[in-house]
Amino acid sequence: MPKVTIDGVEMEVAAGTTVLQAALSRGREVPHYCYHPGLSIAGNCRMCLVEVEKAPKLMISCQTQVADGMVVHTQSEKVQEAQSSVMEFLLINHPLDCPICDQAGECRLQEYAVEHGTGVSRHDVPKVIQSKAVDIGRHITLDQERCIQCSRCIRFCDEVTGTGELDFFQRGDRTKIGLYPGKRLDNAYSGNVADICPVGALTVKEFRFSTRVWYLKNTPTVCAGCSKGCNVMVAVGRKQELMTSPGQMDDGIKRVVPRVNEEVNGHWICDEGRLSYIGLEAAERLQSAQDSNGGELDWDAAVEAAGAKIREAAEAGALGLIASPRATNETLFAASRLVKAVGGATVGVQKIHRGEDDKLLIRADKGANSKGAGEILGATDAVDVLAAAASGKLKTLVVFGDLLNPDDTIDLGDAASNVENIIYVGPFVDAASAAAALRLPTASWAEEDGTMVNCDGRIQSVGRCHRSRGEGRPGWLVAQELLAAAGGESPEWAEGSEVYEEMANELETFRGTSSAGIGLLGIATGTPAAAGA
Amino acid sequence: MEKILTRNIHKENSQSIDVYEASGGYQALRKAVTQMTPVEVIDEVKKSGLRGRGGAGFPTGLKWSFMPPKGDKPHYLLCNADESEPGTFKDRLLMEKDPHLVLEGCMASAYAMHADACYIYIRGEFVLGAEVLERAVEEAYAKGYAGKNVCGSGWNCDLVIHRGAGAYICGEETALMSSLEGGRGNPRVKPPFPAQSGAWGAPTTINNVETLACVPFILERGADWFKSIGPNEKNTGPKLYCLSGHVKRPGVYEAPMGLPLKELIYDLGGGMLHDDRPLKACIPGGSSVPVLRAEECDTNLDFDSLAALKTGLGSAGIMVMDSSTCMVKSLLRISHFYAHESCGQCTPCREGCGWMERILQRIEDGGGLQQDIDLLKNIADNIEGRTICALGDAAAWPVQSFVTKFRDEFQAHVDAGRCTVQGVA
Numbered sequence: 025m026p027k028v029t030i031d032g033v034e035m036e037v038a039a040g041t042t043v044l045q046a047a048l049s050r051g052r053e054v055p056h057y058c059y060h061p062g063l064s065i066a067g068n069c070r071m072c073l074v075e076v077e078k079a080p081k082l083m084i085s086c087q088t089q090v091a092d093g094m095v096v097h098t099q100s101e102k103v104q105e106a107q108s109s110v111m112e113f114l115l116i117n118h119p120l121d122c123p124i125c126d127q128a129g130e131c132r133l134q135e136y137a138v139e140h141g142t143g144v145s146r147h148d149v150p151k152v153i154q155s156k157a158v159d160i161g162r163h164i165t166l167d168q169e170r171c172i173q174c175s176r177c178i179r180f181c182d183e184v185t186g187t188g189e190l191d192f193f194q195r196g197d198r199t200k201i202g203l204y205p206g207k208r209l210d211n212a213y214s215g216n217v218a219d220i221c222p223v224g225a226l227t228v229k230e231f232r233f234s235t236r237v238w239y240l241k242n243t244p245t246v247c248a249g250c251s252k253g254c255n256v257m258v259a260v261g262r263k264q265e266l267m268t269s270p271g272q273m274d275d276g277i278k279r280v281v282p283r284v285n286e287e288v289n290g291h292w293i294c295d296e297g298r299l300s301y302i303g304l305e306a307a308e309r310l311q312s313a314q315d316s317n318g319g320e321l322d323w324d325a326a327v328e329a330a331g332a333k334i335r336e337a338a339e340a341g342a343l344g345l346i347a348s349p350r351a352t353n354e355t356l357f358a359a360s361r362l363v364k365a366v367g368g369a370t371v372g373v374q375k376i377h378r379g380e381d382d383k384l385l386i387r388a389d390k391g392a393n394s395k396g397a398g399e400i401l402g403a404t405d406a407v408d409v410l411a412a413a414a415s416g417k418l419k420t421l422v423v424f425g426d427l428l429n430p431d432d433t434i435d436l437g438d439a440a441s442n443v444e445n446i447i448y449v450g451p452f453v454d455a456a457s458a459a460a461a462l463r464l465p466t467a468s469w470a471e472e473d474g475t476m477v478n479c480d481g482r483i484q485s486v487g488r489c490h491r492s493r494g495e496g497r498p499g500w501l502v503a504q505e506l507l508a509a510a511g512g513e514s515p516e517w518a519e520g521s522e523v524y525e526e527m528a529n530e531l532e533t534f535r536g537t538s539s540a541g542i543g544l545l546g547i548a549t550g551t552p553a554a555a556g557a
Numbered sequence: 558m559e560k561i562l563t564r565n566i567h568k569e570n571s572q573s574i575d576v577y578e579a580s581g582g583y584q585a586l587r588k589a590v591t592q593m594t595p596v597e598v599i600d601e602v603k604k605s606g607l608r609g610r611g612g613a614g615f616p617t618g619l620k621w622s623f624m625p626p627k628g629d630k631p632h633y634l635l636c637n638a639d640e641s642e643p644g645t646f647k648d649r650l651l652m653e654k655d656p657h658l659v660l661e662g663c664m665a666s667a668y669a670m671h672a673d674a675c676y677i678y679i680r681g682e683f684v685l686g687a688e689v690l691e692r693a694v695e696e697a698y699a700k701g702y703a704g705k706n707v708c709g710s711g712w713n714c715d716l717v718i719h720r721g722a723g724a725y726i727c728g729e730e731t732a733l734m735s736s737l738e739g740g741r742g743n744p745r746v747k748p749p750f751p752a753q754s755g756a757w758g759a760p761t762t763i764n765n766v767e768t769l770a771c772v773p774f775i776l777e778r779g780a781d782w783f784k785s786i787g788p789n790e791k792n793t794g795p796k797l798y799c800l801s802g803h804v805k806r807p808g809v810y811e812a813p814m815g816l817p818l819k820e821l822i823y824d825l826g827g828g829m830l831h832d833d834r835p836l837k838a839c840i841p842g843g844s845s846v847p848v849l850r851a852e853e854c855d856t857n858l859d860f861d862s863l864a865a866l867k868t869g870l871g872s873a874g875i876m877v878m879d880s881s882t883c884m885v886k887s888l889l890r891i892s893h894f895y896a897h898e899s900c901g902q903c904t905p906c907r908e909g910c911g912w913m914e915r916i917l918q919r920i921e922d923g924g925g926l927q928q929d930i931d932l933l934k935n936i937a938d939n940i941e942g943r944t945i946c947a948l949g950d951a952a953a954w955p956v957q958s959f960v961t962k963f964r965d966e967f968q969a970h971v972d973a974g975r976c977t978v979q980g981v982a
Contacts, residue, residue, distance in 0.1 A: 065746065066746070066902075067746035067903075067945060068746075068902045068903040068904070068945060069903070069904055070903055070904045070905055070943055070944070071904070073943060081942045081943075082942070082943060084746070087746050106939075106943060109905070109939035109943075110904050110905065110943070112939075113904045113905050113907075113908035113909055113912075113939070114904055114908065116908055116912055117908060117911075146932060147912065148926075149912070149915040149916060149919060150915070152911065172904070173901065173902065173904075173907065175902070191741060192741060192743075192901065192902065194901070195724070195726075195897070195898065195899060195900055195901045196896050196897060196898070196899040196900075196901050196907060196910060196911055197896070197899075197901065197907050197908055197910070197911035197912075198901070199900075199901030199902070199907060
């Protein structure tokens with residue numbers, strides 16, 4: 025492996041590594057705009073110029089591959105001068121409208137201007153005027169003046185989605201990003217162009233002007249939109265006017281952006297997953313335990329009543345339970361314990377299928393934890409449970425509702441009128457909860473900690489990004505309370521991790537793993553780590 | 558000197574293959590493909606000392622030797638006929654008047670590189686040239702000088718005319734490849750160099766029209782003959798000079814490499830346009846190279862003599878300026894050109910060229926500020942050497958040289974708020 029010296033630090037890196045990658049891997053920041061690890065190298069921003077000894081000119085570190093014995097300076101006087109001049113060039117025609125720009129606070133142009141800029145402008149001739157707020161797609165707005173022509177968005181559409189909607193038009197300092205005639209940036213992954221835009225040129229309409237980024241609280245989790253389980257960062261808003269008071273007001277999820285995981289989603293997520301929070305935020309939530317008319321019930325009394333119905337039905341061999349494929353492993357395992365404690369039930373897992381798998385990330389199986397549900401509760405389809413219910417074989421049916429979208433909660437159909445008691449456990453006021461005699465609220469997606477298994481068998485952590493609504497609590501806790509109320513021996517789990525621990529002892533798939541060991545990037549089932557090596 | 562490259566241009570029907578063959582045309586190609594190996598062709602060109610006529614002056618034979626051995630991928634030769642450097646019009650003459658010389662040069666060179674096809678990328682504005690070349694290509698195919706089994710040698714190579722769409726940058730070799738492939742004409746970051754991965758990712762060599770036109774003569778008369786023309790081993794062969802500006806007889810002149818600049822202006826060119834307006838400045842190699850003051854013009858027009866003066870032979874576009882020339886206005890015109898033609902992909906050139914133009918416009922309009930001259934120089938310094946392709950340098954060099962060598966005139970323009978050159982048009 026070639027040895028290279030970067031700023032006096034000798035390092036050995038794999039052949040083919042670029043100087044920029046080598047520097048970044050050792051924690052040395054070399055400023056860059058056009059380089060993106062998920063895209064081809066363009067080399068056009070000129071921000072990453074470094075001095076390579078014996079080279080006649082400064083070299084772009086994003087493209088220059090290390091060679092044995094190479095000596096690189098990333099902070100020499102020549103380099104700093106170049107960085108400062110490139111910053112100046114980037115800013116002369118930039119509108120400097122940070123106060124009204126969504127990118128402010130997470131803008132590379134701001135960051136590097138502070139770090140490498142001169143702080144004053146020598147540009148006192150008119151700026152180039154370009155178009156603002158150009159509507160280029162369902163979810164994306166373009167500001168051509170803010171654009172620094174790094175071409176990341178063009179490369180994304182060419183290389184990742186292969187849809188090729190964007191390119192440069194015009195030349196020189198009139199150069200602008202634009203759509204090819206007759207095209208719109210409406211591919212299924214369009215939101216990513218806003219994420220990779222290093223400035224405020226491309227913004228997601230749904231997030232635009234909704235908050236300043238420094239008011240956001242970011243929590244790593246996993247998207248529940250489909251079985252791929254893309255790693256995401258969920259940003260919850262904190263109300264601006266309350267920032268000075270102790271404690272912060274929860275203003276709901278403001279955006280969802282991809283979190284890099286090369287084993288799952290790389291750098292990207294689909295638009296559907298990105299925007300799934302909107303439906304969640306807009307949905308009517310079940311705030312408290314309710315009776316069949318929506319009347320508020322005391323929590324404990326409601327759980328007692330539900331427990332009694334469950335025991336009764338189970339004793340008669342007429343208990344049914346439908347689990348959601350978006351529930352966490354913990355909830356599913358607790359549900360399986362409930363079934364076991366009362367002596368069995370007809371159990372099925374809902375299937376949510378829409379569209380087709382695509383070549384990138386979108387999966388037709390919308391159950392984020394379909395695989396985990398299958399491992400824990402078996403492969404029976406919930407429609408079989410509904411069929412049993414519709415034919416009058418079941419007395420009580422426990423329905424776990426969807427955790428992301430009320431429309432995805434299972435349609436009970438004829439079963440609703442042929443079952444004595446429906447007990448709904450879920451976060452929404454939806455069709456299933458309306459049919460239920462007892463309704464127990466749970467946390468939705470992004471409101472509870474837990475784990476899921478994606479379509480490739482990877483165990484991943486989902487995170488609690490903000491508090492749950494009303495009396496809603498994690499599904500596993502509700503299942504545990506129902507178990508106790510039904511007369512079973514309660515396991516008395518206090519944390520989701522304890523549920524996981526027990527599950528890992530019991531089920532082969534999870535053996536040797538712990539919820540803490542899953543980490544931010546998950547672990548593949550069947551790997552040495554998962555096998556407890 | 559005997560006319561070499563321009564020997565046919567004044568003949569009647571000089572574009573026809575019959576006239577070309579009658580002057581001994583296509584014998585060099587026939588000799589190459591039937592009696593020489595590709596390596597022998599490369600060696601002969603190497604020995605001749607031929608350097609590229611497009612601007613950079615890179616040794617042609619050496620460039621050819623960078624091509625890898627023939628593998629699975631096709632090899633391409635691209636003939637750069639996108640002649641767009643202001644002040645340059647020599648390739649146009651060859652293409653319009655002696656197209657078969659260009660084609661023979663292309664085919665003989667393509668043979669040396671095992672090319673499967675040769676594309677002639679011709680500037681979009683050269684409508685006549687493209688039409689003449691198209692006809693010539695048809696004739697060459699009909700006579701077996703291109704296409705299948707060239708001259709009965711068993712070697713196949715297609716010859717294709719591709720018209721550009723009118724962008725200066727497409728004369729940059731990697732932008733030319735992007736454009737040829739159907740993409741936006743943006744230069745590419747090197748490496749990979751064209752010989753490794755060029756057009757459509759295949760090994761590719763790009764040569765200027767005049768460069769390729771020299772090849773048949775080298776093969777026919779030998780490298781030693783070629784080398785005997787010109788001042789020294791590193792500056793050899795016949796050369797076309799494009800003379801323009803304030804001279805009595807502007808035009809293309811063929812003379813040996815190393816022609817004295819003054820001989821071109823005062824002898825071949827008939828002297829200064831107005832007898833009462835002496836020489837003030839001269840740009841010796843197309844608008845991108847640094848300007849020479851009158852007192853620097855006692856030099857020879859070859860690569861190394863001009864490099865010694867920190868300018869270059871470039872594309873041999875010699876632009877002569879007399880005492881009535883306003884250097885501010887001249888530089889503004891040049892800077893406008895590069896700001897207009899910058900492809901816009903890399904930051905210093907995209908932003909800097911327009912900035913320089915706007916400052917120059919302000920000085921020209923009488924609103925120049927005292928700091929503008931230093932600012933111009935500094936912007937140019939910040940562009941030079943920091944861009945993907947040479948357009949950044951091409952935009953920076955004129956600014957650096959004009960404001961340095963004619964600083965007094967820029968200062969006077971700023972101070973007076975108007976042009977102070979006597980007799981300015």
